[in-house]
Amino acid sequence: MTAITDRQQLAYIAGQAAEARVNVELETEGMLLNIGPQHPATHGTLRIVVQLDGEQVIAADPVCGYMHRGYEKLVEVRKYPQINTLVNRIDWLGHFANEVPFVLAAEQLMEIEAPERAQWIRTILFELSRIANIALFLGDMGVQLGALTPVFFAFRDREHVLNLMEAASGGRFHPNFNRIGGLKDDLPKGWIDETRQAMERIRRFCDELETLLMGNEIFEARTRGIGVIPPEIAQSYGLSGPNLRASGVDWDLRRDVPTPLAWQHVDWKVWTHPDGDSFARYWVRLQETREATRIVDQLLDGLPSGPIMAKVPRIIKVPEGEAWVSTENPLGEMGYYIVSKGDTGPFRVKIRSASFNNISILPWLLKGVYVPDIITILGSLYFILGDIDR
Amino acid sequence: MTAAALPLVHAAPTFALELAYWQETLIKVGVLLAVIPFGALVLGYVYLLKMMSHMQSRLGPMEAGPHGVLQLVADGVKFLQKEDIFPERADRFVFAAAPMIVLLGTFLVYVVVPAGPNLVIADLDVGIFFALGVASISVIGVLMAGWASASKYSLLGGLRSAGQLVAYELPLIFAVVGVAMQAGTLSLQGIVAYQAEGAIFGFDAIGLPLIIPQFVGFALFMISAQAELTQTPFDMPVAESELVGGYHVEYTGFRFLLFFMGEFGTAFALSAIAATLFLGGWYVPGIDPGTTLANVVGPIALFLKTMIVAFFIFWARISFPRFREDQLQGFAWKWLVQIALANVLLTGLFMELF
Numbered sequence: 001m002t003a004i005t006d007r008q009q010l011a012y013i014a015g016q017a018a019e020a021r022v023n024v025e026l027e028t029e030g031m032l033l034n035i036g037p038q039h040p041a042t043h044g045t046l047r048i049v050v051q052l053d054g055e056q057v058i059a060a061d062p063v064c065g066y067m068h069r070g071y072e073k074l075v076e077v078r079k080y081p082q083i084n085t086l087v088n089r090i091d092w093l094g095h096f097a098n099e100v101p102f103v104l105a106a107e108q109l110m111e112i113e114a115p116e117r118a119q120w121i122r123t124i125l126f127e128l129s130r131i132a133n134i135a136l137f138l139g140d141m142g143v144q145l146g147a148l149t150p151v152f153f154a155f156r157d158r159e160h161v162l163n164l165m166e167a168a169s170g171g172r173f174h175p176n177f178n179r180i181g182g183l184k185d186d187l188p189k190g191w192i193d194e195t196r197q198a199m200e201r202i203r204r205f206c207d208e209l210e211t212l213l214m215g216n217e218i219f220e221a222r223t224r225g226i227g228v229i230p231p232e233i234a235q236s237y238g239l240s241g242p243n244l245r246a247s248g249v250d251w252d253l254r255r256d257v258p259t260p261l262a263w264q265h266v267d268w269k270v271w272t273h274p275d276g277d278s279f280a281r282y283w284v285r286l287q288e289t290r291e292a293t294r295i296v297d298q299l300l301d302g303l304p305s306g307p308i309m310a311k312v313p314r315i316i317k318v319p320e321g322e323a324w325v326s327t328e329n330p331l332g333e334m335g336y337y338i339v340s341k342g343d344t345g346p347f348r349v350k351i352r353s354a355s356f357n358n359i360s361i362l363p364w365l366l367k368g369v370y371v372p373d374i375i376t377i378l379g380s381l382y383f384i385l386g387d388i389d390r
Numbered sequence: 391m392t393a394a395a396l397p398l399v400h401a402a403p404t405f406a407l408e409l410a411y412w413q414e415t416l417i418k419v420g421v422l423l424a425v426i427p428f429g430a431l432v433l434g435y436v437y438l439l440k441m442m443s444h445m446q447s448r449l450g451p452m453e454a455g456p457h458g459v460l461q462l463v464a465d466g467v468k469f470l471q472k473e474d475i476f477p478e479r480a481d482r483f484v485f486a487a488a489p490m491i492v493l494l495g496t497f498l499v500y501v502v503v504p505a506g507p508n509l510v511i512a513d514l515d516v517g518i519f520f521a522l523g524v525a526s527i528s529v530i531g532v533l534m535a536g537w538a539s540a541s542k543y544s545l546l547g548g549l550r551s552a553g554q555l556v557a558y559e560l561p562l563i564f565a566v567v568g569v570a571m572q573a574g575t576l577s578l579q580g581i582v583a584y585q586a587e588g589a590i591f592g593f594d595a596i597g598l599p600l601i602i603p604q605f606v607g608f609a610l611f612m613i614s615a616q617a618e619l620t621q622t623p624f625d626m627p628v629a630e631s632e633l634v635g636g637y638h639v640e641y642t643g644f645r646f647l648l649f650f651m652g653e654f655g656t657a658f659a660l661s662a663i664a665a666t667l668f669l670g671g672w673y674v675p676g677i678d679p680g681t682t683l684a685n686v687v688g689p690i691a692l693f694l695k696t697m698i699v700a701f702f703i704f705w706a707r708i709s710f711p712r713f714r715e716d717q718l719q720g721f722a723w724k725w726l727v728q729i730a731l732a733n734v735l736l737t738g739l740f741m742e743l744f
Contacts, residue, residue, distance in 0.1 A: 033542050041631050055546070055715065144631050146622055146712025152446035218623060218711045371546065372714045375632045 030058055033371075037066045041144060041375045044385025046359070050366065050374065057374065060366035062359055067389040072349055079344045080106055080316045085176045087336075090353060091387040092173060093136055094330040096129040096165070099178040102336045104259065105325035106180050109318045109340055113260055118182040118308045123262040124195070124299050125168065125177065126327075127292040131202055132161045133330035134242075134289050137382045138206075141282055142213050144379030145222050150213050157205040160198040167191055180316055182309035192300050199293040206290050214282065223279035227365055227377035230276060237364070238357040241332025243381060246284040247276035253328035261327075266298040278380035285382070317344055331355050331387055351390055355383035418511045422500055426493075429658030429696075430651045434462050436697070437704035438654075445708055472643035477540050480640065484538035489641065489648035491531030496652050498524035499659040504579050506672050506688030507679050517578040518566055521663055522559075525618065528652060529555040532627065532637050535649075539640040547636025550715055551627035554617055557722035558624075562614035564730030568607040568737040569600050569667050578663075582671040586679050596675040601668040603740075606733045608668045610726060612702060615660045617718070619653065622707040626715050657703060658696065665695035 036047035045066035051059045071090060075083045088098045100122060107113060114122070139154025162172045167188055169175035177184050213219050229239070234247040244251055252270040254263045271287040273280035320342040326335025332354025339348040358381050366374055409417070439461060443450025451458030476482055501524075502517040504510035514520050529552060536548015570576050573584035581600070588598025601608045617624035628636040638649045665671060672688030673679060713721065 031542060040634060142711060146625060146629065146631060147710060148442075148622075149446050149708055152448060156447050213711070216711060218713055221717055222711060222714060370714060370716065372626070372629070372632050372712075 035374065036063075041378055042385070043140070044388075046383070046385060046388065048362065048366075048374070048378075050371075052371065055371045057366050057369050057371070060363055060374070062362045064356070064359070064388050067385050069386075069390065071390045072351055075346060075349045077345065080180055080318060080346070083346070083349075084178055085174065087351075088174050088176060089386065090351065090390055091133070091329065091331055091334070091355070091384045093384055094129050094133040095171075095173055096125045096169075096175050096177065097133075097327070097329045098334065099176070100126055100261070101325045101327045101329075101334055102338075103178040103180055104261075104327070105323040105336045105338045106316075106318055107260075108323045108325060109321050109338060110180065110312075110316075111319075112181050112310050112312060114182040114310050115307045116262075116304050117186075117306045118310075119260050120262045120265075120299055120303050121183055121187060121308065122178065124296055124303075125165070125175070126261065127296050127299075128161050128164060128195075130292050130330040131289055131296075132158050132165070134285050134292075135161070135202065135205065137285055138209050138213075138282070138289065141379050141382075142219075144375050145219060147213060147216075147219070150209055153205060153208060153212075157201055160201050164191065164195055164198055167194070179309065179312075181312035182307070186308050192303070195296065195300060199296055202293050203290060206286055206293075210286065214286065220279065222372075222376055223282060223380065224275075224277055226278045226369070226373050227380060228275070228277045229361065229365065233361070233364065234276070237361040239332070239361060240354050240357065241328065241330070242284045242288060243281055243332065243358050245270065245272045246280040248272050248274040253326060253333055257326070259325075259327065262299060263295070265302065266295055268295050268298075278376050281380040281382070315344065317342065318346070326352060329354060331382065331384060332358060334387075353387045353390060355385075355387035356390075359383050359388060422497060422511065425500055426496060426655040426658075427651060429662075430654035431462050432697075433654045433658050433700055433704070434650075435459060437700060441701075441704060442708050466647060469643050469647040472646075474644060475640075475642045477640050479540040481538040481540070484534050485640075486645070488531045488535035488538060489645045489652065491534065492528040492652040493531075493648050493655070495524055495527035495531065496655040496659060498527070499656065499663070502578055503659065503662045503666060503692075504582060504672060504688075505692050506685040507579075508685050509672075509688060510579060513577060513579045516576045518570060518576050518581070518663070518667070521578070521659075522563055522566065525656065525660065526555060526559055528656060531652075535641070536637040539637070541640050543633045543635070543639050544637050547627045547629070547633045547639070550629075550633075551620065551637060553715065554620070554624060554627060554718060557719050558614045558617035558726075561610050561722065561726035561730045562618060564727070564734055565607040565610035565614060566667065567730075567734050568604050571734070571737050571741065572600065572603060578666050578671070581667060582673055583679070585670040586673040597670055597673060599668065599670045604668060604733075604737070606729065607737075608664070610730050610733065611664055611667070612699075613726065615664065616703060616706060617722070619657050619660060619703065621657070621703055623710040623713055624718055625707075625712055626718065629712065657700060661696045661700040661703065662692060664699045665692060669695045669699070671695070 031052045033050050033052055034047060035050060036042040037045040042048070047063040047066065049061045049063060050057050071086065074086060078086065083102065084099050087102050088095045090098050135154050135158045139151035142150035165175055166172045168191060169177035169184070229247045231247045231249045234244050234249060250270060250272050255270055268291050271284050271291065273284050318340040320340055322337070322339050324335060324337045326333050333352065334354055335352040337350040338346050341347040365377060369377065439450045439458065451461035454460040454464045476485060499521050501511045502514055502521050504513065532551045533548045536544045536551065569581060573581045575581060575584070585599055586597045590598055590602060620627050633639065638646060641649060672684070672692045674687050674691045677684050677687055
């Protein structure tokens, strides 16, 4: 993996030249524009300081930290079962998926394994939270481009998934359903049939968006060729998840890293797109949502019976050691590095969240684009503020 | 209320009551003052609140009045109560004048729109020319608002708006040229009369709505009107997700309400002009334009036709994403202007041939 390519150097030189031209030759001043912290396109409190020449961006500098909540410090003063309820607020749309890598890391340290049924249900809920998360992106991208309708369709159909979440765990947004060694409860009666219907709905929703938004000429004109990330650049900036796969890098932790979760038992496909532009990122996420419904359907077919909780001590003490577990969350790779000193709470936890790395490419990516394209690119990179700032 | 200049076969009916000039003027001003809020409210409620909500699988306002009919009135009252804020570094006079100028353009458009054989405020011989001219006055207001707000977002919005309006004025006017050539007059009453008397290859039951021969012109007119109104595929000057509201981002309270009324009032006015130019205006097939009945049915017919045209404007607004500014300019100059010129040329050719 080369860190800096010729193309990147060229782009950098061109950017410098543009700056010089603006400041010296034409003797005009660039305009400094603050996008954010309060701006509708940053869906949260991200601030991007852009230097403009007319409507063209000369330099862009993302400033994050407006919503820093100190998760890594907070978890140090909590016990393991309490941390669960804390971390599912990091990426608040992918709720359940945040808990899983943490619980897996703790289980790995304690050398216990959740029963098979629990792992399968975890995988199902993991994919459901992926659907709930990405469905909103699929609609929200329309809003960023000025189409108001898709997001309401997204809210409408996401509700079916959230209802399932609520039926299983009691919480629409913050399920807190994982326990170290398994799950809190088994699935309620009738849940499986409802889930199948909901998956059917989500597939219909994907078809709907494909014709409503992706088939639209204006949408294509606004997204094709905008914000192109070549694969080497994507890798060197540490991009992960759909953003990386949209650049043509075939990398999915669900398939490439063995976990106790149930993905290896079902037949599914990792979608990649060679273009690396905003359209590709949208396309990959749309396909992934479809694929997630397929995974859920297959997991429901083969759901094993048995207990949902392993034998764990009443008071959880994690033996001394260190563990790193990361999973393929809706936004990309999310991992927890736990350092334990044999206490009821961790000594130190490092949280690797996807959005922070995903937006770190912005200064490179935004150079030379127009103001409306900033919004397109921000939308297509798809970050959750809580996932950036933690 | 003069109708003498009409090339109508049927003489326009004369009213029994004779009014002094000042009485007539007073009535005209009153009607004008009533029509704009009415048009803005109707469009805002029927299309922006209700149709949009139902297309987006939600109900929209339901609480204020039956099915929320009074929602916009309630919103208006709310706006009146808001603090009137001037940004610290704003140019106060220009800032305050901008919404008035936007609204002024809207008011003047209605002057020439006929709602019946006698129901027109001023039937100018150059009616359509006048209407298109004053419709673009609002650009100046928008530019003033963008500049005077002393905000970067407003400035970007105002400049985008100016560029956009310059680009779309041309296809808008060329689209009308085809109509004017065919009707042989610039007077809106004359164009209505032409449509009322015309026949489609000898079939004269519904007259000759100019949308049939001038369908290209109609499409061009609608696209350009959409851009002129800064409605969604062309709403870069407002661009909520980028510029957070563009030129009116710094406006609050009553001044914002004026912008809102100007936007929807102009939408109503341009729809009315499109209905007049292409759908026959106040003319209803089967009703003799020379009778008093036409004066009664005319406004209703015009209103319904206007709503039909406005439906398409709002349908596009709800369905489409937004262009980028440079794409929009390319679209206007590379496609619309050429198509409009070709339309004018073809209209001329057909007029010579047939």
